[in-house]
Amino acid sequence: xxxxxxxxxxxxxxxxxxxxxxxxxxxxxxxxxxxxxxxxxxxxxxxxxxxxxxxxxxxxxxxxxxxxxxxxxxxxxxxxxxxxxxxxxxxxxxxxxxxxxxxxxxxxxxxxxxxxxxxxxxxxxxxxxxxxxxxxxxxxxxxxxxxxxxxxxxxxxxxxxxxxxxxxxxxxxxxxxxxxxxxxxxxxxxxxxxxxxxxxxxxxxxxxxxxxxxxxxxxxxxxxxxxxxxxxxxxxxxxxxxxxxxxxxxxxxxxxxxxxxxxxxxxxxxxxxxxxxxxxxxxxxxxxxxxxxxxxxxxxxxxxxxxxxxxxxxxxxxxxxxxxxx
Amino acid sequence: xxxxxxxxxxxxxxxxxxxxxxxxxxxxxxxxxxxxxxxxxxxxxxxxxxxxxxxxxxxxxxxxxxxxxxxxxxxxxxxxxxxxxxxxxxxxxxxxxxxxxxxxxxxxxxxxxxxxxxxxxxxxxxxxxxxxxxxxxxxxxxxxxxxxxxxxxxxxxxxxxxxxxxxxxxxxxxxxxxxxxxxxxxxxxxxxxxxxxxxxxxxxxxxxxxxxxxxxxxxxxxxxxxxxxxxxxxxxxxxxxxxxxxxxxxxxxxxxxxxxxxxxxxxxxxxxxxxxxxxxxxxxxxxxxxxxxxxxxxxxxxxxxxxxxxxxxxxxxxxxxxxxxx
Numbered sequence: 163x164x165x166x167x168x169x170x171x172x173x174x175x176x177x178x179x180x181x182x183x184x185x186x187x188x189x190x191x192x193x194x195x196x197x198x199x200x201x202x203x204x205x206x207x208x209x210x211x212x213x214x215x216x217x218x219x220x221x222x223x224x225x226x227x228x229x230x231x232x233x234x235x236x237x238x239x240x241x242x243x244x245x246x247x248x249x250x251x252x253x254x255x256x257x258x259x260x261x262x263x264x265x266x267x268x269x270x271x272x273x274x275x276x277x278x279x280x281x282x283x284x285x286x287x288x289x290x291x292x293x294x295x296x297x298x299x300x301x302x303x304x305x306x307x308x309x310x311x312x313x314x315x316x317x318x319x320x321x322x323x324x325x326x327x328x329x330x331x332x333x334x335x336x337x338x339x340x341x342x343x344x345x346x347x348x349x350x351x352x353x354x355x356x357x358x359x360x361x362x363x364x365x366x367x368x369x370x371x372x373x374x375x376x377x378x379x380x381x382x383x384x385x386x387x388x389x390x391x392x393x394x395x396x397x398x399x400x401x402x403x404x405x406x407x408x409x410x411x412x413x414x415x416x417x418x419x420x421x422x423x424x425x426x427x428x429x430x431x432x433x434x435x436x437x438x439x440x441x442x443x444x445x446x447x448x449x450x451x452x453x454x455x456x457x458x459x460x461x462x463x464x465x466x467x468x469x470x471x472x473x474x475x476x477x478x479x480x481x482x483x484x485x486x487x488x
Numbered sequence: 489x490x491x492x493x494x495x496x497x498x499x500x501x502x503x504x505x506x507x508x509x510x511x512x513x514x515x516x517x518x519x520x521x522x523x524x525x526x527x528x529x530x531x532x533x534x535x536x537x538x539x540x541x542x543x544x545x546x547x548x549x550x551x552x553x554x555x556x557x558x559x560x561x562x563x564x565x566x567x568x569x570x571x572x573x574x575x576x577x578x579x580x581x582x583x584x585x586x587x588x589x590x591x592x593x594x595x596x597x598x599x600x601x602x603x604x605x606x607x608x609x610x611x612x613x614x615x616x617x618x619x620x621x622x623x624x625x626x627x628x629x630x631x632x633x634x635x636x637x638x639x640x641x642x643x644x645x646x647x648x649x650x651x652x653x654x655x656x657x658x659x660x661x662x663x664x665x666x667x668x669x670x671x672x673x674x675x676x677x678x679x680x681x682x683x684x685x686x687x688x689x690x691x692x693x694x695x696x697x698x699x700x701x702x703x704x705x706x707x708x709x710x711x712x713x714x715x716x717x718x719x720x721x722x723x724x725x726x727x728x729x730x731x732x733x734x735x736x737x738x739x740x741x742x743x744x745x746x747x748x749x750x751x752x753x754x755x756x757x758x759x760x761x762x763x764x765x766x767x768x769x770x771x772x773x774x775x776x777x778x779x780x781x782x783x784x785x786x787x788x789x790x791x792x793x794x795x796x797x798x799x800x801x802x803x804x805x806x807x808x809x810x811x812x813x814x
Binding site: 175177179182183184185186187188189190193195223224225227228231248251253255271272273274275276277278 | 501503505508509510511512513514515516519521549550551553554557574577579581597598599600601602603604
């Protein structure tokens with residue numbers, strides 16, 4: 163079983179409004195509500211890949227129940243620890259009509275309102291910890307993904323990584339800010355930052371008009387590795403992946419850029435990396451699958467989904483290169 | 489017991505955002521979620537007045553459960569019939585910070601997104617009807633309030649009025665459009681349109697710069713009475729109430745205009761009219777209480793609430809005048 167930890171899930175609500183009247187009353191022409199949060203996308207992708215998965219986290223209030231119901235319908239096994247406060251919503255207002263990720267009417271301007279995560283009491287988190295430790299017995303890997311809700315310490319992922327490592331279970335970490343730095347220092351098997359996160363760590367832009375500055379990205383990724391991660395895989399959007407694995411740097415590039423919805427593409431990469439880790443694939447294979455699944459996720463209209471045909475065709479077209487560290 | 493029918497309740501979500509970035513990602517500084525819908529406000533107001541009340545309607549999905557939980561916390565007795573589709577949300581984005589109805593920061597520009605009501609199956613509505621008929625036995629009055637969800641016929645309120653009348657239970661109707669016209673023809677005890685609704689029926693404006701044209705409003709209100717209502721009470725915002733009761737026209741005016749939030753003021757008027765009906769108050773008393781409660785509701789920051797001190801002081805200051813029909 164791959165345990166996916168999602169401490170701050172969300173109900174992602176989307177309103178399509180033909181033409182938004184700012185300061186007025188609007189009637190959405192379409193309303194979508196889907197379970198969201200990075201860990202949920204990872205778990206759904208792993209489930210679609212045929213991996214045994216268990217999604218753990220914190221859920222509260224009617225919004226939390228709604229997320230659990232929706233995941234049950236998708237047949238993703240979950241074990242959420244209940245909390246008193248309500249799980250957060252995100253609201254996206256799209257001006258126009260979007261079908262399969264393509265704006266067919268209106269400006270397509272997208273405005274997001276992201277609620278803060280709910281407060282979590284010490285007792286609730288202790289309950290989650292106990293369940294997490296139990297789940298580690300017999301699990302093949304742990305994925306720790308997304309933001310932390312209000313009230314959880316920045317070193318939360320760090321202690322979850324340490325607990326898993328002590329139990330002999332490798333971890334994949336995908337988060338940002340302090341939680342990323344502290345979690346990385348705890349020694350996860352793989353850390354997956356994106357370009358924006360590496361830029362924040364480097365304190366400067368790592369790309370120019372022609373795309374990412376690969377030498378600079380390598381240095382930034384290696385810095386995270388030296389902090390404690392066994393390997394760092396940076397996701398570079400349409401430019402694919404760059405990995406620092408200690409003995410080598412790797413590049414994996416999809417042959418063609420797929421048009422679509424980039425939300426959830428990084429989560430597909432994380433799912434593929436965890437899957438490759440559990441299957442003990444060599445690094446070139448892991449990165450080929452991760453880049454292909456990321457590309458297929460972009461082509462899918464909904465985060466957390468991909469078409470098997472897109473995945474298969476992307477897989478044939480990924481180019482992986484290795485530079486050994488001299 | 490006063491039965492309040494709310495077929496299309498809502499979860500009213502409010503985001504306060506210091507400065508909205510249109511086309512960007514916004515993080516609300518405050519998030520509020522409250523049960524809403526006109527019938528809910530009426531039931532809460534009646535409950536606060538000390539009347540025995542039962543709120544009936546349709547509720548589905550996690551949003552429906554959330555509304556039921558919130559009403560249980562407010563100790564308002566409910567008997568919702570479950571439906572498969574999810575109860576609607578309304579989202580209001582307020583640019584700035586609003587405390588007790590006063591904009592203390594930002595532009596205060598308010599943008600609303602109102603989801604359509606859920607579809608209701610014939611079987612679900614039949615179940616509601618059966619429960620409604622049972623509840624009529626022993627009830628003193630019925631209030632029918634607000635819009636109808638998708639899939640319910642425009643004559644829904646009309647048949648509910650007829651059923652109550654057959655059972656000897658008087659009804660108060662507050663809705664709009666076709667449902668108002670058909671419901672009025674079924675002969676409710678009181679219909680409460682607002683100025684906007686009367687203008688729609690009249691096909692022209694019924695007010696000028698100085699306020700409502702009372703002669704024209706009287707004609708429009710009387711037209712609804714002649715269609716079948718036993719009495720019509722028009723709510724005119726800060727200008728109070730105008731009633732057509734067959735033998736008389738009445739005016740009830742609060743002495744001073746209270747600043748605040750007009751949402752829910754009409755619902756407070758409806759609650760007071762139902763209360764006066766059940767207590768068998770004479771019309772001048774009914775209208776005095778209704779105008780005072782409407783004014784007190786405006787002063788309260790949240791729809792469905794009022795302060796007893798505001799109500800008492802408004803009550804002393806309402807002027808009621810009667811013109812007998814010659």
